[in-house]
Structure formats: structure tokens, C-alpha cells
Amino acid sequence: MTRRARCCCGRLAISVAGEPVLNALCHCDDCRRRTGSAFGWSAYFRDDQVVGVEGAAFEYAVPVATPQVRRFCGDCGSTLFWSTGNFPGHTGVAGGAFLDPPLSEPTAAYRAAKRCAWLTLPAAWPQHP
Numbered sequence: 001m002t003r004r005a006r007c008c009c010g011r012l013a014i015s016v017a018g019e020p021v022l023n024a025l026c027h028c029d030d031c032r033r034r035t036g037s038a039f040g041w042s043a044y045f046r047d048d049q050v051v052g053v054e055g056a057a058f059e060y061a062v063p064v065a066t067p068q069v070r071r072f073c074g075d076c077g078s079t080l081f082w083s084t085g086n087f088p089g090h091t092g093v094a095g096g097a098f099l100d101p102p103l104s105e106p107t108a109a110y111r112a113a114k115r116c117a118w119l120t121l122p123a124a125w126p127q128h129p
Helices: 029-035
Strands: 002-006 013-017 022-026 040-046 050-054 057-062 068-073 079-084 090-094 108-110
Touching: 002 079, 013 079, 013 090, 029 040
Parallel strands: 022 108
Antiparallel strands: 002 013, 013 050, 022 040, 040 090, 057 068, 068 079, 079 090
16 A cells, blocks of 8 residues: 655655554654644654655754754645654654545554643553653
């Protein structure tokens, strides 16, 4: 199966083949700021699963100890995909940007110690500190 994720305006898209290696929520400060939400929903695919990018992706190198480069739409500003030194050889994609077909439910939560107190998660999900 090939899936396509798009930015808000639709001018930037990434297509990936198969299922993500990791489909999870992250509650770290960086993901919360990136999304403006209580968490980031990230799906990581091996770099060889990326089958195409449509449109012009602008890049932002996040000034942190572990390298991270975000790719975003220059028109609407949506951060759509990224690479990180924490998961080399993989491309992270914003989970909510897959609409047709959508991704399946995430299966884990990372940086759970930073989770907003009002947010509950399924008991079956592993929660990594």
C-alpha cells in the first residue's frame, strides 16, 4: 500500500510505501511546539519506503544536540516530514497528515512523563519515559 500525506494547502506531499516502522505519540516539548497540540503524532518510515515528494519543501535545522531537520510547506507552513539523529535512516511524517487512507491507531507513547495530566491513553500502549 502506498500512502500520501499532504500539508494544509495541499502543495506539499510525501508518499510512502508500506506500514510505518513506528507509529506513536510524543509528548516532548519539541513535538508539542511543532504541532501546537498536547502531543505530536509521528509515523516513521525507513528512508527506502519514501517513494516521492511533490512540491517544494523548505527546511529548518532545529538547533538541538541531536540533529533534526524539518521539512515544511513554504505556503501554509505545515511541518510535514523530518529526519532526526534519534532515528537515523528513517523519515518521520506527521501522522494526522495521512487522510486517504488514514494511518491506523498509534501503538505507543514517548516522553510520557511530559504528558498533559488531563490526557489519558489506552492502557495497552507502552509508555516510554
